[in-house]
Structures are given as C-alpha cells and as structure tokens.
Amino acid sequence: MSEEKKNVQQINIELDEKVSAGEYANFVVVTHSPAEFVMDFTRILPGVPKAKVHSRIIMAPQHAKAYLTALADNIKKFEAKHGEIKMPNRDEGFSSFGVKPPKENLPN
Numbered sequence: 001m002s003e004e005k006k007n008v009q010q011i012n013i014e015l016d017e018k019v020s021a022g023e024y025a026n027f028v029v030v031t032h033s034p035a036e037f038v039m040d041f042t043r044i045l046p047g048v049p050k051a052k053v054h055s056r057i058i059m060a061p062q063h064a065k066a067y068l069t070a071l072a073d074n075i076k077k078f079e080a081k082h083g084e085i086k087m088p089n090r091d092e093g094f095s096s097f098g099v100k101p102p103k104e105n106l107p108n
Contacts, residue, residue, distance in 0.1 A: 023041065025041035036058050037064035038056065041053065
C-alpha cells in the first residue's frame, strides 16, 4: 500500500432534511481577498431589479481551487453523458445571462 493511501482520512458527511431540499440559484457573485473567496448565490427574476443573497459560501483559496477542479470534472462528465452545455452570447463572452452585479458596492 502506498504512503498516500495510508494518509487518506474518511469523513462522514451529514445532510439534514432542511439543507437536503437545496437552494436554487441562477446567479453568483464571486469576490476575493488575499485570504478567501466569497460566493454569494442568488436568484434573478424577470422584472425584479433587486435580488436577495440566499447563500454565502466562503472558502480558503486552496479550497476554492479544489472546488473549481471538482466542478470542472463534473461538467466534463455531464457533457459526456448529456452533450455540450450551450451558453448564451458565447461570441460576445459570458455575460451572466445579461445581468451584471453593481460595480460600486458588492455585498461583502
């Protein structure tokens, strides 16, 4: 058995009933400082000029990068099974579906 296999710790993750229902988000604002990444998840609704942050996730840079890797891997697997995920306005660059966060004050 390799040294790497011996040092792997198993973690039991508990998911309570309230959290297991999930929280729908169709928009996320990502900001960072030297110490952390902050992701504010919200829902943008047609005709509603204001959106409430429903969940804020704060991660150390190393955890954010591990999350990015895990998300990229899952997107690759999803697209292999279901086909490419099409993005709107691809030629113009990703525009968050036509919604932009305020430039002056992000909710940090």
